[in-house]
Every structure is written in structure tokens, then in C-alpha cells.
Amino acid sequence: MAEHIHDCIVVGAGPAGSAAALQLAREGLDVVLLERGDRPGEKNVMSGVLIPNKLRELIPDFVDRAPLQRRIPPGAYQRHYLTEDAVLSMPILREYGVDEGPRPFYTVFRSQFDAWFAQQAVDAGAELFTATLAEDLLWEDGHVVGVRTRRGGLRARVVIGADGVNSTVAEKSGLGTKPTPTEVSLIVREILDLPAETIEDRFNLRPGEGALNLFAGVVHGANGGKGIYYSELYTNRDSLSLTAEVPLDVSLTCQVPNYEVLEARERHPYIATMIRGATLREYQAHLIPWSGVSDFGQLYDNGVLLAGDAGRFTTSEGVGSWPSMASGAAAARTVKHACERGDFSRSTLAAYPAFLDEEGMVERTRETHRSWEYNVAHRQFRAHEAETLVRIARRYSRVELREFGVPFPEQESYAHSIWGQIYHELVKPQSPWYIRWVLRPAVWLDTLRWQQRRRGRDKI
Amino acid sequence: MKTRLDLRLDTLVFKPDPEPHIEIKQELCLECENKPCTFACPAQLYVWDGEQIVHNCDGCLECGTCRAICPHEAIEWRYPRGGYGVRYRWG
Numbered sequence: 001m002a003e004h005i006h007d008c009i010v011v012g013a014g015p016a017g018s019a020a021a022l023q024l025a026r027e028g029l030d031v032v033l034l035e036r037g038d039r040p041g042e043k044n045v046m047s048g049v050l051i052p053n054k055l056r057e058l059i060p061d062f063v064d065r066a067p068l069q070r071r072i073p074p075g076a077y078q079r080h081y082l083t084e085d086a087v088l089s090m091p092i093l094r095e096y097g098v099d100e101g102p103r104p105f106y107t108v109f110r111s112q113f114d115a116w117f118a119q120q121a122v123d124a125g126a127e128l129f130t131a132t133l134a135e136d137l138l139w140e141d142g143h144v145v146g147v148r149t150r151r152g153g154l155r156a157r158v159v160i161g162a163d164g165v166n167s168t169v170a171e172k173s174g175l176g177t178k179p180t181p182t183e184v185s186l187i188v189r190e191i192l193d194l195p196a197e198t199i200e201d202r203f204n205l206r207p208g209e210g211a212l213n214l215f216a217g218v219v220h221g222a223n224g225g226k227g228i229y230y231s232e233l234y235t236n237r238d239s240l241s242l243t244a245e246v247p248l249d250v251s252l253t254c255q256v257p258n259y260e261v262l263e264a265r266e267r268h269p270y271i272a273t274m275i276r277g278a279t280l281r282e283y284q285a286h287l288i289p290w291s292g293v294s295d296f297g298q299l300y301d302n303g304v305l306l307a308g309d310a311g312r313f314t315t316s317e318g319v320g321s322w323p324s325m326a327s328g329a330a331a332a333r334t335v336k337h338a339c340e341r342g343d344f345s346r347s348t349l350a351a352y353p354a355f356l357d358e359e360g361m362v363e364r365t366r367e368t369h370r371s372w373e374y375n376v377a378h379r380q381f382r383a384h385e386a387e388t389l390v391r392i393a394r395r396y397s398r399v400e401l402r403e404f405g406v407p408f409p410e411q412e413s414y415a416h417s418i419w420g421q422i423y424h425e426l427v428k429p430q431s432p433w434y435i436r437w438v439l440r441p442a443v444w445l446d447t448l449r450w451q452q453r454r455r456g457r458d459k460i
Numbered sequence: 461m462k463t464r465l466d467l468r469l470d471t472l473v474f475k476p477d478p479e480p481h482i483e484i485k486q487e488l489c490l491e492c493e494n495k496p497c498t499f500a501c502p503a504q505l506y507v508w509d510g511e512q513i514v515h516n517c518d519g520c521l522e523c524g525t526c527r528a529i530c531p532h533e534a535i536e537w538r539y540p541r542g543g544y545g546v547r548y549r550w551g
Contacts, residue, residue, distance in 0.1 A: 042547045
């Protein structure tokens, strides 16, 4: 008997792989889903929140069925800038009338959510093989015709690589290379036990509601190197997640062990009060890509497609779960299209970008790639961003205090008005020439006025 | 005595793979100036003992940082076999 040839093998039962397998199984195709963990999700780390854009389309009643932790309404998402001894919190608007809102986020544990999501694909008819690592691809006449595992070869008409940032499928097919330090960030994360009532009291939440805090701060290297990193603190049902995200090129320049960055966050007075009394449940680490692909031709080849982190699908903020699901769904539609034509060569699979475009992923990937290039180019500025913003905010708040009669003698020492300072410290370093040239005369006039006022004040 | 990192790593469940999934080309490490693997690895599995990099595959968190950050491509890193390795219960 000839070896059975499946329609499609999906490598990796994460959000991208399960979304692809679910969609293919619903179309009635013979699809196999491979997962290297004993259960889907046990190799994954959720480094943020679940934005259910695509999930809602795939499973409209997911709110009732999926293992969700807490619902984060719009307005419970706050951004902060941290320095050693200060925190600048961005204002948020919380509207209680509308917070059932169109697009709440959810916190989830990957170990629970991915297992549930893969089960949806299995229920639709996909075949799931766990504890099975795809070690290599099978080739025939320059076409990928399956994957090699320890249990033997598995053959299929097409392979979808959804095996994450260190993608075996991408590297073995020659579509991708191993990630470089500028393209990825390391997330270290800890789960901290805290009773549900304490969480709700501390973060001012109603039962079942969650909060999300994003911190941008500075890493100080022992060697004088400095860089930006991000932390997130968000709420699960009876635990908190605290993450520290360090881009690997920042890690290279600062040479600070990444778990020490997480510990520095724990010690920050603002975060320390938020996590007071919590005990460590689990420590985790994972890489996230945030470069996006520059060319969509890197996502498909004869008999193979890439989705999820393997295809570098994230938003410019590094959110990966819904772009993964969207790209998985687009890959599934491409496979369906190729099945109808009976051809799985590169020229047929070239329909992938068109399907990605329908999911909105083409524009999103371009934006991600642009934003990544911008961030890498402005690393030096970004390294100081938190400190600059806190310095400006400190000056502004002192100006406010003066209205209440609190003296502010340092006012005279500034060379520019607050507008001038904002221009010189925030706008100038990161704006193109046409913005700088437009603003420059205004700032120049403003500085003249400022100097005049200072001279006038000196006479009095 | 246990370090704070040890206490963190104690929270994890592993099923160690008897087949090592990391191999190091030590001759390249001799030329390496900063040895980024020694500070970038979130589990601190790489230690420079003055002559060579000492490493241990069993506590690997399977993030792939060492592989991405190694400037000399001296680290041969692949996933452990299916079913082995770290197991995040609250990932």
C-alpha cells in the first residue's frame, strides 16, 4: 500500500497552527497538526494579552467556552514610563457606561488556551499528534512533500510551518534564517500568586475584570551601556504576570543578565506596591520576533507556507496572538485554493499575500517592519526616552505647583521654555527634516521671548 | 546556597532529554570577546570557567536566545525531542 498522503501538515499547535488546522478541517480537508509538547501550549509563554480580533471570527462564542482569565476593558490599559525613582503614567479614560465595549482584551494562560484551541481543531476533524517534533522536511524534485519525525516520515501535499520564532520549517526550507539579535526580544516572565479579591481591590477592578500596565524603562549596563526595555504587569484570575522584554541587541550592549532586569522591575517602588505580598508561581522565558518580513516572497515556496511567529507576524507593538491566528487562517485559505487547483508549487501558493491582505495582515506587516526599522535606527534616542519624558513632566508639574505659591527657583536655569524643551528633547532627535524646519522658526521666536522674560525678571 | 535565580528555576517542571540538544564549538569561544551567552541566557546555563564554556542542557527554557545572540555561530541548538524538555504549566 502506498504511504498515505495527507492534504496538509501543520507544524506547531499554537494560535497560528490551530487556527489553520481548524479552518482546513472545517473545509473538509485531511489535516494533521503536529505539536512537540505533551500538550499544546506547554512550550508557549503568553507575553501579553489576547486580542480576540480573529478568534471572534473563528469561534464567535469563545467568551463562553475558552479558558479565559480576566477581561480587560478599554480604559484598564495604562502606559507608564519608569526611571529609577519616578514613574510617569499616561492619562487614561475609563468610561463605565461603555466598558462592556466593542473590543475588550483577555488574559489567558497559553497552557490552557492553546490546548483548548487545538481541541477545537480536533473537534472539527483535524488529527493532532503531540510529543512529536518535526526535525526536518521531506523533499521531492525541489518540492516539500512532508516532514520527518522520530516516528518516521509524514507526507502531505503541503506543509504549513507555524512552529514559532525558532522555526525548523523556515530554516530547513531555506525561507528564513535563524533570528538575529536586532530582530527578536527576550521576554522573561514570572507568574505571581495573589488572591483574586486582593487583585480586584488593588487594581480597582470589578469581579472578572483585569488590568494591564505597560512600563517603558531603562536598562543600565555595568559597562555604561543603556537601552530601552518594556515591562508588562497584568492580572490573571488569581495571579499577576510580570514580564520584562529586552531586545537582544540591547542585551548585547548593556550586558545585563535578563532575569536581573526582571528583578530590577520587582524592586521599583511603583511596581513593588502592586505586587506586594505575591509569591512566585512560575518563571518563564521566550523569544518574540518584532521585525516583520520585508518581502512576502519569504513566506511561501514549493509545498510550504509560513504562519505565526515563523513568518514574523506581530503588530508593531509586539502583539503576536491575533496576527498569528489571522496569518494561520490566510495560510489555510491559500491551501484550500491550491487544493482546488491541484497544484502546490510556488506560483500557486503566491496567492498567500492576497489572502493575507484580506485579513489585513499585509498592511500590518509593513507597519511592523517600518516601526522596527525606526526603532532600531533610533535606539539611542529610545534609550533616553523615559528619562526625557520624566524630566519634562517634572518641570511641568513644578510649574503647576508655582500657581499654588510653591517657589520654583530653578525656573531661571532653563535655556528654553517648556515648549522649547519639548522640541529640543523629544521632537528634534526623532523627526525628519521637514518637521524640524517647519518648527524651527517658531522655537527660535519662542526662545527669544523666553530669554527676554528672563532678563525682565532679572531686573525686578 | 541557592541563588535567587535557582529559586525561580525551581518553580519549573522539566523532563530532561538524555540526548543533548545543545552543542558548543569550544574553539570558537576562545576568540569570543564578550561571551554574550553567559549573560543573555535566562537560566544562566552557560558559564565561562576561564578555559571553556561549561553548559548544561537540562534546565533549558528552549527560548533560543543563545543561538540568536552568539556572534560566532558556535552554538548548535535545536529543540529537544518531542515530549522532552521544559513544561510550562502557566505559560
